Amino acid sequence: MVALIDGARMARALAWLWVETDGDCRDTVSTLLLDAVAAHTPSRATLHFLARLYFERFDTLDAPGGRTRRSVLQKLQDTLRTGALEFGDSAPETAGIVPSLSTHAETLLARSAPEKFAHESYAAGRQYEAAVRFFGTDGFMSGRFGELVRQYLVLEQLKTIPMDDAGPLLTELRSPVLHNAAHIGGHLFGHAALSVMIDRAGEASPPADWQQAVLDIASDPRRVNSDDFRKWWSKLGPVRVRTVTRWIAVDELALFLDSLKSFAAETGNDDMTRMFLPRKKFLEGLLMDGHVESSRLFLGGRARSAVQRRGRSLLSIPLLEGNGVSERALIYLDCGDFHMIEGTHNTKLWAYLLEPPSYVTDWHRYSYTYASLTAGMAEAFDKQHGAPGPLNRNDFVHRAHWQDRVLGYLARHLIHVNPETVLERHDYSRFRRTPEYAMMAALSYDSAARTSKDIK
Numbered sequence: 001m002v003a004l005i006d007g008a009r010m011a012r013a014l015a016w017l018w019v020e021t022d023g024d025c026r027d028t029v030s031t032l033l034l035d036a037v038a039a040h041t042p043s044r045a046t047l048h049f050l051a052r053l054y055f056e057r058f059d060t061l062d063a064p065g066g067r068t069r070r071s072v073l074q075k076l077q078d079t080l081r082t083g084a085l086e087f088g089d090s091a092p093e094t095a096g097i098v099p100s101l102s103t104h105a106e107t108l109l110a111r112s113a114p115e116k117f118a119h120e121s122y123a124a125g126r127q128y129e130a131a132v133r134f135f136g137t138d139g140f141m142s143g144r145f146g147e148l149v150r151q152y153l154v155l156e157q158l159k160t161i162p163m164d165d166a167g168p169l170l171t172e173l174r175s176p177v178l179h180n181a182a183h184i185g186g187h188l189f190g191h192a193a194l195s196v197m198i199d200r201a202g203e204a205s206p207p208a209d210w211q212q213a214v215l216d217i218a219s220d221p222r223r224v225n226s227d228d229f230r231k232w233w234s235k236l237g238p239v240r241v242r243t244v245t246r247w248i249a250v251d252e253l254a255l256f257l258d259s260l261k262s263f264a265a266e267t268g269n270d271d272m273t274r275m276f277l278p279r280k281k282f283l284e285g286l287l288m289d290g291h292v293e294s295s296r297l298f299l300g301g302r303a304r305s306a307v308q309r310r311g312r313s314l315l316s317i318p319l320l321e322g323n324g325v326s327e328r329a330l331i332y333l334d335c336g337d338f339h340m341i342e343g344t345h346n347t348k349l350w351a352y353l354l355e356p357p358s359y360v361t362d363w364h365r366y367s368y369t370y371a372s373l374t375a376g377m378a379e380a381f382d383k384q385h386g387a388p389g390p391l392n393r394n395d396f397v398h399r400a401h402w403q404d405r406v407l408g409y410l411a412r413h414l415i416h417v418n419p420e421t422v423l424e425r426h427d428y429s430r431f432r433r434t435p436e437y438a439m440m441a442a443l444s445y446d447s448a449a450r451t452s453k454d455i456k
Helices: 008-019 031-038 044-061 072-087 097-103 113-123 128-135 144-160 167-173 189-201 208-218 227-236 238-267 270-288 301-309 375-385 402-412 425-431 435-455
Strands: 294-299 319-321 329-334 339-343 349-352 367-369 393-396
Touching (some): 008 031, 031 072, 044 072, 044 097, 044 144, 072 097, 113 144, 128 144, 144 189, 189 208, 189 238, 208 227, 208 238, 238 270, 270 402, 294 301, 301 319, 349 375, 393 402, 402 425
Parallel strands (some): 319 367
Antiparallel strands (some): 294 319, 294 329, 339 349, 349 393
């Protein structure tokens, strides 16, 4: 076909065929043919057709993953840039897109032109319609280029809008039509939007609506074997998975502590009321100190109803079943080097130094008996790990100085937890005078010494 492009008329005819909706030549665009078109100094009409091709198809001109081949898109940009310089300065405004390509070549013909278009427009405070008029692309924004510009404008908003005042924008993002739309590099637009949302919030838990929008689009990142995980989280990367998993842990821990506080207040149980703040400090301290990698909350029937009345989603929270457990809550915490089950009412704190039974994180399971997560889980743990099982678990009743026993147990197994983070001030002052503190302090010293040696 290259041999047929023997003059400007044939070049113009080929450019026209490329932009025909049902044209047989739509799939023949190549760098070789663009070289042939450019060799005959494209006319203004030819450039107009090439511009239509550019704005309609943009990145789809290049085959996915075709990095080793010459880029059709880049060759088309070069052709338009050279041709626009030839005609742009002398052409009147009525000449169409060619003067715009000349005047705004640095934006419209940039490597990532839609992103640059959106960024400059947003920074200048131009709405979409005004931006189209400013760049002179009216009539050329219904294709792929315009779609990407609109996507990037949403991303610009996500980067700057107050996270606690983003309701309408988050509603828009929840639409499958938008978040499932093709973006760049083989990714969906949802991947780009979620990346911005997660990175912007960081480790700090974002407003509830912001967090829920992330989960509504990508689902729960703890469900590692799900289709949603493969579609979204596998592309977002392990750092973002950990970040959002931590958001969930913060949220679930807050719900658990609410249940614990409510029980103490409703029953008027003085012991429970007195123990609430130390238990709250201990659990939040583990989270604040970076020990908690993941969590799972379990709620009895009445506890679930209380959470639901506050407008919270229960989709990821399994039901806790059994006699007399309707008001109870349990929470599982994966702390990397150890695992814990903590509960409301008179539940013991259960600590495990090896992987607990896998059913505790079976995301296809939506109900558990209370016993299966307490004494029953200890039995299953022992069966799973054999003789070492009982040596690698312990349980603690919440009575005077229970935290000392937990910290001492962890220290004896060379697991360091900062006592000052998990203990209230008066408990910490007392703990400093115990043998358990000496063990934990020795671990802290050894860890600091190893770190110093590694740095040197």
